[in-house]
Structures are given as structure tokens and as C-alpha cells.
Amino acid sequence: MAGGISIARAWRKVSGSDIYYSFRTSRITVAAAIVTAIIFAACFAAPLIAIQDPYDPANLDLGVAMRPPVFWGGGWDFPLGTDDQGRDMYSAILYGTRLSLIVGFASVLLAMALGVTIGLVSGYAGGATDAVLMRAADVQLTFPAFLIALTLDGIVRGLIAQKVLPFDHDAIALPVIVLSLGLSFWPQYARTVRGAVLVERTKDYVNAARIIGVRPWRILWRHILPNAMGPVLVIATINLAVAIITEATLSFLGVGMPKTQPSLGTLIQIGNDYLSSGDLWITVSPGIMLAVLVLAVNLLGDWLRDALNPKLR
Amino acid sequence: MIAFLIRRLFQAAIVMLTVALISFVLFNYVGDPINAMVGQDTSLQDREKLRQDLGLNDPIPIRFARFVANAAQGQFGLSYRTAEPVGRMILERLPATLELSLVAALFALCVGVPMGVYSGLHPKSWVSRILQAVSLIGISLPTFLIGILLILIFAVGLGVLPSFGRGETMKLGGWTTGFLTVAGLKALILPSITLGLFQLTLIMRIVRSEMLEVMRTDYVKFARARGLKSRAINFGHALKNTLVPVITITGLQLGQLIAFAIITETVFAWPGVGQLFVTSVYSADMPVMSAYLALIGFLFVTINLLVDLLYFAIDPRLRTAQAATRAA
Numbered sequence: 001m002a003g004g005i006s007i008a009r010a011w012r013k014v015s016g017s018d019i020y021y022s023f024r025t026s027r028i029t030v031a032a033a034i035v036t037a038i039i040f041a042a043c044f045a046a047p048l049i050a051i052q053d054p055y056d057p058a059n060l061d062l063g064v065a066m067r068p069p070v071f072w073g074g075g076w077d078f079p080l081g082t083d084d085q086g087r088d089m090y091s092a093i094l095y096g097t098r099l100s101l102i103v104g105f106a107s108v109l110l111a112m113a114l115g116v117t118i119g120l121v122s123g124y125a126g127g128a129t130d131a132v133l134m135r136a137a138d139v140q141l142t143f144p145a146f147l148i149a150l151t152l153d154g155i156v157r158g159l160i161a162q163k164v165l166p167f168d169h170d171a172i173a174l175p176v177i178v179l180s181l182g183l184s185f186w187p188q189y190a191r192t193v194r195g196a197v198l199v200e201r202t203k204d205y206v207n208a209a210r211i212i213g214v215r216p217w218r219i220l221w222r223h224i225l226p227n228a229m230g231p232v233l234v235i236a237t238i239n240l241a242v243a244i245i246t247e248a249t250l251s252f253l254g255v256g257m258p259k260t261q262p263s264l265g266t267l268i269q270i271g272n273d274y275l276s277s278g279d280l281w282i283t284v285s286p287g288i289m290l291a292v293l294v295l296a297v298n299l300l301g302d303w304l305r306d307a308l309n310p311k312l313r
Numbered sequence: 314m315i316a317f318l319i320r321r322l323f324q325a326a327i328v329m330l331t332v333a334l335i336s337f338v339l340f341n342y343v344g345d346p347i348n349a350m351v352g353q354d355t356s357l358q359d360r361e362k363l364r365q366d367l368g369l370n371d372p373i374p375i376r377f378a379r380f381v382a383n384a385a386q387g388q389f390g391l392s393y394r395t396a397e398p399v400g401r402m403i404l405e406r407l408p409a410t411l412e413l414s415l416v417a418a419l420f421a422l423c424v425g426v427p428m429g430v431y432s433g434l435h436p437k438s439w440v441s442r443i444l445q446a447v448s449l450i451g452i453s454l455p456t457f458l459i460g461i462l463l464i465l466i467f468a469v470g471l472g473v474l475p476s477f478g479r480g481e482t483m484k485l486g487g488w489t490t491g492f493l494t495v496a497g498l499k500a501l502i503l504p505s506i507t508l509g510l511f512q513l514t515l516i517m518r519i520v521r522s523e524m525l526e527v528m529r530t531d532y533v534k535f536a537r538a539r540g541l542k543s544r545a546i547n548f549g550h551a552l553k554n555t556l557v558p559v560i561t562i563t564g565l566q567l568g569q570l571i572a573f574a575i576i577t578e579t580v581f582a583w584p585g586v587g588q589l590f591v592t593s594v595y596s597a598d599m600p601v602m603s604a605y606l607a608l609i610g611f612l613f614v615t616i617n618l619l620v621d622l623l624y625f626a627i628d629p630r631l632r633t634a635q636a637a638t639r640a641a
Contacts, residue, residue, distance in 0.1 A: 135327060138324075138328075139327065139328050139331045139332075142328055142613055142614075142617065143572065143609075143610075143613065144569055144572050144573065146572075146573075146576075147572045147575070147609070150575070150590075150591075150594055151594070151602070151606065153594060154593070154594035154597065154602050155339065155343055157594065157595070157596075157597040158339070158343035158597040158599050158602075159343060160597070161597040162343065162345060241453070245455045248455055248457075249455055249456070249457060249576055252455075252457045252576075252579075253575070253576065253579055253591050254591070254595055255591065255594050255595055268457070268458070268461070272461065272580075275461070275464060275465065275469055275476075276468075276469060276476070280465065280469075283461060284465075287458050287461065287462075290455065290458065291453065291454055291458060294453045294454070294455070295449075295450065295453040298449070298452070298453045299449075
């Protein structure tokens with residue numbers, strides 16, 4: 001009973017807020033949110049609604065390879081057709097999208113954790129620490145994040161080739177790509193948080209906290225950071241779309257997720273070899289999925305940026 | 314002016330030094346130069362002797378200095394994969410990448426600016442709305458998907474343009490060019506559109522928002538009150554003032570284009586340095602990777618420096634601002 005009341009109260013609070021109003025009145029944002037929610041739900045439920053587990057080699061059957069989708073004259077056993085290994089495309093796309101989302105979220109979280117920490121340290125410490133950290137961010141921002149991620153991936157491959165790392169690359173492809181992406185995206189967060197810290201640290205509430213003896217870390221995390229979270233969340237949403245694109249790009253280039261564990265980018269790459277022979281479905285359906293996912297996330301990010309920007313209210 | 318120049322040069326030197334350091338570490342520590350030179354059956358003693366002879370046991374600063382000196386002459390040793398000199402591999406493929414990036418930049422500029430001007434002058438027209446929507450999709454679609462889409466339409470579907478390679482090229486000294494043959498020019502069309510599309514949307518958006526801003530200023534209103542023709546106002550007064558950020562962005566984007574050519578070159582099997590880099594990442598070919606990084610670092614730093622200087626030359630306000638701070 002009490003739970004019901006508090007949920008109702010929370011809902012009233014949300015539904016009366018400015019942000020919810022700006023969400024409700026933007027039809028395209030609502031549409032993007034619905035599409036995103038459906039994709040997320042489908043990916044969570046992938047093991048339940050997929051026809052087969054596309055990562056299980058036992059399910060690969062060359063006898064049914066290159067079957068076209070239903071609307072291309074194929075049968076209902078493989079609604080979206082199969083790839084060159086006889087993998088069901090519908091299941092592969094579900095699992096691949098899930099993989100793209102996992103990589104996207106994990107790398108954004110990593111970049112955010114790293115960037116926010118560096119930004120807090122840099123802004124609060126100032127001096128030489130600040131100068132070194134921010135120059136590092138400058139140098140990194142000179143180059144596209146995707147180039148840095150590609151280089152990091154190459155370094156890991158080099159270390160594996162030199163037997164410094166005792167792994168097979170395919171076995172650790174997922175953590176490697178998350179690490180590469182996470183390490184390429186931190187500077188934007190660091191810069192934003194540092195800027196916010198510089199503004200906030202002179203304010204009265206920070207001085208008051210310092211005077212009553214609150215430790216610097218606690219001031220940074222509990223007092224300053226919550227005031228800097230708005231822009232960080234906006235960056236994170238837009239960053240999620242960029243991370244998904246970058247992962248797909250790396251996988252398409254053949255240096256991301258391996259063919260035994262395909263993400264959307266890997267599927268598109270597999271299909272790329274068959275484009276000229278007219279067997280388009282292996283590329284086209286994951287391509288559409290990727291485009292829709294990225295577009296929806298981008299639209300949400302654009303809306304969030306405008307909604308949280310006090311100048312536009 | 315001098316202080317500004319020195320500060321910029323200093324920053325450029327820091328970036329270049331960092332890139333050189335990373336490149337050095339990749340070359341010497343992630344890869345093993347000795348392994349690349351000798352066969353499996355070379356004894357440990359022979360390896361150690363070679364190591365000594367090549368100066369690989371010298372103190373790190375000396376080795377770094379030697380690395381930089383060699384790199385400046387384009388010497389990065391032999392590729393692990395093909396055993397060819399890395400400098401020559403890169404030099405052979407550089408023209409392909411530079412021509413592609415240049416054409417892509419021209420395409421982005423020549424189409425993006427007019428589109429931006431139009432949608433800035435008529436923000437409410439339906440053409441502008443369509444342009445805005447298309448540019449959002451252009452930003453959302455990954456480069457390689459756009460490339461595949463273009464291949465599907467123009468190469469597989471209509472069969473009018475080639476989907477891979479440079480077509481026919483001609484040799485001018487050490488430079489192979491695709492500009493002089495019909496097949497070479499046709500082969501350039503799809504890759505350069507793919508590569509330039511993102512920059513096109515970027516330029517269009519910047520020109521549009523700058524035009525919207527400039528059209529509200531007093532001097533444009535005043536020019537209109539004086540009875541000047543729309544054409545004179547739009548192009549002589551408004552567009553001229555939007556060009557400073559456009560030139561900066563285009564210049565900086567040229568570096569991005571060279572880096573993003575990696576993707577386009579892979580999609581279109583374009584024999585440039587980007588494709589070479591992907592292959593070297595895949596096969597952990599450290600000398601090629603470190604050479605490519607050094608090259609791209611050098612290009613980025615040079616381009617950024619030039620753009621900064623250009624910015625300074627174009628915008629008289631910057632010069633007066635500098636003079637004012639010095640006087641104060």
C-alpha cells in the first residue's frame with residue numbers, strides 16, 4: 001500500500017517536471033525512446049526469442065548456408081535468411097545487437113569513470129598535475145577516437161604476438177575492444193568535469209564544507225560532482241551512439257569482434273564479400289538494425305542536451 | 314604575434330614528441346626488431362651480438378634520438394609481414410590516400426557551403442527541413458554503411474561506377490595519380506563521396522548556424538536599409554563573415570579525413586596508407602603501425618599549425634586583440 005502511494009507520488013513528481021514535459025511534447029523523441037526500448041527489450045530477451053544460439057558452433061550447418069530471407073523467397077525456418085556458415089541471421093542480429101549494446105555501455109561507463117576521476121583530480125589539484133593531465137587530453141583529442149582505439153587494439157595484438165599476453169585474441173576480443181574504446185573517449189568527460197570543478201570550487205557551499213573539515217575526496221564526489229552530472233550525462237548519451245558506431249567500424253575492419261562471436265559490424269563485414277553476387281541480406285539487415293539503433297540513441301541524446309540546457313528553456 | 318607563434322609551435326612540438334614517443338615504444342618494445350631480422354634458428358649469442366651492433370642496448374634517450382633521426386628520413390626498418398622497407402611501402406601508397414582526402418574535402422566544401430547558405434537564408438523552407446533531416450541521418454550512419462549503400466546503388470544496382478580500386482593510374486615521377494584517366498576519375502567518385510559526407514554535413518550545419526546569426530546583426534539590417542541588393546548582402550556581407558569558422562573547420566577536418574580514409578579505403582579496397590594500417594594492426598606489424606602513426610601525427614600537427622596561422626591571417630580582430638593585450 002505504502003509502496004503504491006510512493007510510486008504514485010514519484011510518478012506525479014516526474015510527470016510534473018519540465019524534462020518530462022519537453023519529452024512528451026517532442027513526438028520524434030517519444031518515437032526514438034519507444035524504438036530504443038523495444039531494441040533493449042529484444043536484446044535482453046534474446047536467449048528466449050532467438051531461434052538458435054549463434055555463438056554455438058554446433059548450430060552452424062553448411063547445408064543451410066546462404067538461405068535468403070522470407071521476403072526474398074526463403075522459408076519461415078530462417079525468417080531473415082542465413083549467412084555463409086548457415087547461421088540464422090535473425091538470431092545473429094539479436095545477439096549481435098546485444099553485443100553492440102554491451103560494448104557500448106561498458107566502454108561508455110569505463111570512459112566516464114576514467115574521465116570523471118581525472119577531471120575531478122585535475123580541477124581540484126590544479127598546478128602541475130592539472131597541466132600534465134590536460135595536455136594529455138589535448139594530445140589525445142587531436143586524433144579521432146576511432147584511430148586511437150584501432151591503435152590500442154593493434155598494441156594488444158602486438159603484445160599477444162610477442163607472447164607477453166598469454167591469450168588468443170579472439171578469446172579476449174570483448175574486453176580488449178571495451179578497453180580500447182574506454183581509453184579513447186575519456187578526454188571529453190575529463191574536460192567537462194574539470195571545467196565544472198573550477199567553477200564550483202570557489203562557491204560558498206564548498207568553502208563551508210572545507211571549513212567544517214570534510215575531506216577533499218568527499219567534497220569532490222558528494223558535493224561538486226552532482227552539480228556537474230548534467231553535462232556528463234549528455235556527453236554519455238551521445239558517446240553511447242559514437243561507441244556503438246566505433247565498435248561496428250572496428251569489427252567491420254576485421255579487428256573488433258571475431259566471426260565466431262559476431263557483433264553487428266562483424267555481420268556486415270561477413271556479408272560484404274557477397275554483395276557483388278547479389279546476396280544482399282547478410283549485410284542489409286544488420287546494417288538497418290545498426291542505423292536504426294544509432295539514430296534512435298542520437299535523437300535521445302540531442303533531446304537530452306536541449307532539455308538540460310537552461311539557455312534554451 | 315610572435316608570442317602566439319611560439320606558443321603554438323611549442324604545443325605542436327609537444328604533440329609531435331608524444332606521438333614520436335608512442336611510435337618509438339611500439340617499434341622497440343611491443344615489437345622486437347631483432348626477431349624481424351633473423352630466422353628462427355639464430356642462436357641467442359648471435360641475437361645478442363646483433364642487438365649490440367645495432368645499438369639496441371644503448372641508453373633509451375640515445376635510442377630515441379636515433380629513432381627520431383631515422384624517422385625523419387623515412388626509415389622505419391622492415392615490415393614484419395612482407396619484409397619490405399616500411400618507408401617505401403608508405404610512400405608508394407601515400408598518393409592514393411592524399412588524392413582521395415583532397416577530393417573528399419573539395420566535395421564537402423563545394424556542396425556543403427551552398428547547402429548551408431541556402432538553409433541559413435531560408436530556414437523555414439521545406440528544402441531546408443529536408444536538408445536538416447538528411448544531415449542528421451548522415452551523421453548517424455557509420456561511414457562504412459554509407460560506402461556499402463553507395464556500392465549497392467551505383468555499382469551493384471546500376472552498374473555505372475566501380476566499387477573497388479583506383480581504376481587506371483598514371484605515374485608522374487614518384488607520384489601515381491588517378492586524376493588523368495577517365496577510369497581513375499570514375500573510381501574516385503564513390504569513395505570521395507563516402508569519405509566527405511560527414512564533413513559535408515558538418516560544414517553545412519556550421520554555415521547554416523553562422524548565416525542565421527549573421528543575418529540578425531545590425532550591419533546586415535543596415536545594409537538592407539541602405540537598399541543594397543539581396544545578392545550583395547547575402548554574399549558580400551553575410552557569407553564573407555561566416556567563412557572564418559568554415560575555413561578553420563575545413564582545415565582541421567582535412568586531418569580527420571586522412572585518418573577516416575582508413576575506413577573508406579577498406580570498404581572500396583583503395584590501395585592507400587589507411588588500408589595498409591588496418592592490415593598492420595590485424596597482423597601486429599609494429600614497424601608499419603609506428604610509421605603510420607608518426608606520419609599521421611606529423612600531418613595532423615602541420616595542418617593544425619597552418620590552420621592556426623591562416624586563422625590569424627584572415628581575422629583582423631585577432632591581430633588587434635593581440636595588440637590590445639600587449640598595450641594594456
